[in-house]
Amino acid sequence: MSITLVSFFIIFFFFLIVIESVRRGILETKYSILWIIVCIVLGVMSLATDFLEQMAYLLGVVYAPSLLFLFGLIASLILIFDLTRRISNLNSRLIALTQEYALFREESNKEMTKQEKENEQ
Amino acid sequence: MKFPADQNILIIVPAYNEEKSISSTLSQLSEIKEELPVIDVCVINDGSKDNTSKIVKQYPDVILIDLPLNLGIGGAVQTGYKYAHRHGYSIAIQFDADGQHSAEDLTKLIQPIMDGEADMVIGSRFVQKTSYKGSLARRIGIYYFYLILKALTKQSFTDPTSGYRAKNANVIKLFANHYPKDYPEPEVLIQLYKKGFKSKEVTVNMNDRQEGESSITPLKTIYYMGKVTLAIFMQKIVRSKTI
Numbered sequence: 001m002s003i004t005l006v007s008f009f010i011i012f013f014f015f016l017i018v019i020e021s022v023r024r025g026i027l028e029t030k031y032s033i034l035w036i037i038v039c040i041v042l043g044v045m046s047l048a049t050d051f052l053e054q055m056a057y058l059l060g061v062v063y064a065p066s067l068l069f070l071f072g073l074i075a076s077l078i079l080i081f082d083l084t085r086r087i088s089n090l091n092s093r094l095i096a097l098t099q100e101y102a103l104f105r106e107e108s109n110k111e112m113t114k115q116e117k118e119n120e121q
Numbered sequence: 122m123k124f125p126a127d128q129n130i131l132i133i134v135p136a137y138n139e140e141k142s143i144s145s146t147l148s149q150l151s152e153i154k155e156e157l158p159v160i161d162v163c164v165i166n167d168g169s170k171d172n173t174s175k176i177v178k179q180y181p182d183v184i185l186i187d188l189p190l191n192l193g194i195g196g197a198v199q200t201g202y203k204y205a206h207r208h209g210y211s212i213a214i215q216f217d218a219d220g221q222h223s224a225e226d227l228t229k230l231i232q233p234i235m236d237g238e239a240d241m242v243i244g245s246r247f248v249q250k251t252s253y254k255g256s257l258a259r260r261i262g263i264y265y266f267y268l269i270l271k272a273l274t275k276q277s278f279t280d281p282t283s284g285y286r287a288k289n290a291n292v293i294k295l296f297a298n299h300y301p302k303d304y305p306e307p308e309v310l311i312q313l314y315k316k317g318f319k320s321k322e323v324t325v326n327m328n329d330r331q332e333g334e335s336s337i338t339p340l341k342t343i344y345y346m347g348k349v350t351l352a353i354f355m356q357k358i359v360r361s362k363t364i
C-alpha cells in the first residue's frame with residue numbers, strides 16, 4: 001500500500017472522529033468547521049497523486065508525498081493559532097465574568113448588612 | 122485642601138497575599154479619610170490565599186471586593202475602575218497595598234486633576250530627587266522604559282512603572298472598558314497618549330517595600346523587560362476602540 005493511500009486512510013479516520021465528536025456534542029459545530037476543511041483538503045491531496053507530483057516538480061521537491069507533510073504542518077499551525085486566539089478570547093471573557101461576579105457580590109453583601117441593621121432596629 | 126462637594130474620590134488598593142502589610146496601609150488611608158471624608162477606600166482582593174480578605178473586613182468603612190480567582194494586577198485594578206465608573210466617582214487613585222506609596226502625597230496627585238491640568242497624574246520618584254534608592258538594575262530598567270516611551274510618545278515619563286496614579290472620570294470610564302492586562306503601568310501611558318489624554322508627573326516619596334515580595338524579582342528582570350517592551354510596542358499598534 002502506498003504512502004498516499006495510508007495518508008488518505010489516516011485522514012479519513014480522523015475525519016470520522018471529527019464528525020462523530022460533533023454528533024455526540026463533544027465538539028461544537030462552529031469549532032469543527034476548520035477541522036473538516038483541513039481533513040477534506042488533506043484527504044483530496046493525498047489521493048490526487050498526479051497533482052501532488054506536479055506540485056513537487058514545480059517546487060523542486062524530490063519525494064512528492066513529503067509535500068503532504070508540509071501541508072499537514074501548515075494545517076496544524078493554523079489550527080494551533082486558531083486555538084490560541086480562542087483561548088485569548090475565553091480569557092478576556094473569564095476576567096470580565098470574574099469581575100462582574102465580585103462586584104455583584106460586594107453589592108449584595110452591602111444590601112445584606114443594611115437589612116440586618118434595619119432588622120435590629 | 123478643600124474639595125467641592127460634588128467631587129468624590131476612590132482609592133483603589135489591589136492586594137494579593139498582603140496580610141502582613143495591608144493593615145498598616147489601611148490605617149494610613151483611614152487617617153486620611155478622617156481629614157477628607159470625600160475619599161472612599163476600596164480593596165480589590167485578587168484571590169489571595171492568605172488572610173488579606175479577613176483583615177480588610179475589620180475595617181467597616183473600607184469597600185472590599187473579593188475576586189474569586191487571581192486575575193493578575195491588570196484585571197484586579199480594572200475591577201476597581203469598573204466600581205468607580207458605576208458609582209460615579211470623579212477621581213480614582215491606585216494605591217499599592219505593600220506600603221510603598223505614602224498617603225501624604227495623595228493631595229499632590231489630586232490637585233492637578235481638580236485644576237483640570239491633566240487627565241492622569243503619575244506619582245514619580247524621579248522628577249526631583251527623593252529618598253528612594255532602589256536597586257541599580259531597577260533604575261536602569263526604569264531609564265530604559267523612559268527612553269522607549271520618549272521615542273513613542275515624545276513625552277517624558279521619568280517613572281513609567283509607578284503604579285501611584287490619579288485619574289479623572291474620563292480616564293476611569295476608558296479603563297473600565299479597556300485596560301491592558303499584562304503590564305498595565307507602562308502600557309497605559311501609550312494608550313492614553315493615543316487617545317489624546319493629558320498625563321502629568323508629580324514628585325512623590327516611595328518607601329522600599331515593607332513586606333511581601335515584589336512582583337518583579339531581580340533574576341526575572343531581563344525577561345520582564347523584554348516582555349514589557351513587546352507589550353509597549355503592541356499597545357502602540359493595537360487598534361484603538363471607540364467607546
